[in-house]
Amino acid sequence: xxxxxxxxxxxxxxxxxxxxxxxxxxxxxxxxxxxxxxxxxxxxxxxxxxxxxxxxxxxxxxxxxxxxxxxxxxxxxxxxxxxxxxxxxxxxxxx
Numbered sequence: 001x002x003x004x005x006x007x008x009x010x011x012x013x014x015x016x017x018x019x020x021x022x023x024x025x026x027x028x029x030x031x032x033x034x035x036x037x038x039x040x041x042x043x044x045x046x047x048x049x050x051x052x053x054x055x056x057x058x059x060x061x062x063x064x065x066x067x068x069x070x071x072x073x074x075x076x077x078x079x080x081x082x083x084x085x086x087x088x089x090x091x092x093x094x095x
Contacts, residue, residue, distance in 0.1 A: 002035050002057055002086070005035035005036075005037070006033050006034065006035045006057075006058075007033065007034070007035070007036075008031045008032070008033050009031065009032055009033075009034055009036070009068050009069055009070060010028035010030075010031055010068075010069040011028065011029055011030055011031065011032050011066045011067060011068050011069065012024050012025045012027075012028060012029055012066070012067040012069070012074070013025045013029045013065050013066065013067070014065045014066070014067055014076070015065070024067050024074070024094075028069070032058060032060045032062060032066070032068065033058060033059070033060055034056040034057065034058040034060070034062075034068070034089065035056060035057045035058070036054055036055070036056045036068070036070055036075075036091075037054065037055055037056075038053065038054055039052055039053060039054060039055050049079065049090055051078060051092050052078055052079070052090035052091065052092060053091065053092050053093055054070070054075055054090075054091040054092070054093075055088060055089065055090055055091070056068070056088070056089035056090075056091060057086040057087070057088060057089070058086060058087050058089060059086065059087065060087070061087075062077060062080055062087060062089050063077070063080070064077045064078070064079070064080060065077070067094065068091060073093055073094075074093070074094040075091035075092065075093060075094065076091060076092055076093075076094050077089055077090070077091055078090045078091060078092055
């Protein structure tokens with residue numbers, strides 16, 4: 001079932017400029033294959049998961065500086081859990 005949801009998404013890289021402000025790259029840095037779903041409830045017990053609105057499953061290497069282009073929405077990677085068969089990627093919408 002997960003395999004049918006896996007699609008390729010462009011990702012951008014989040015960096016910091018000389019003034020300490022976050023800057024998103026203007027061009028896509030690459031692609032990641034991932035199944036992305038909306039979380040239907042938030043986990044308030046752990047601060048790492050509390051802001052997550054989306055969860056993704058992937059076999060690709062993902063870093064917390066990635067911004068995933070999901071349809072017309074940009075998702076910032078909050079936390080990565082590499083335990084298990086798939087890597088779990090917790091994300092939130094960018095403002």
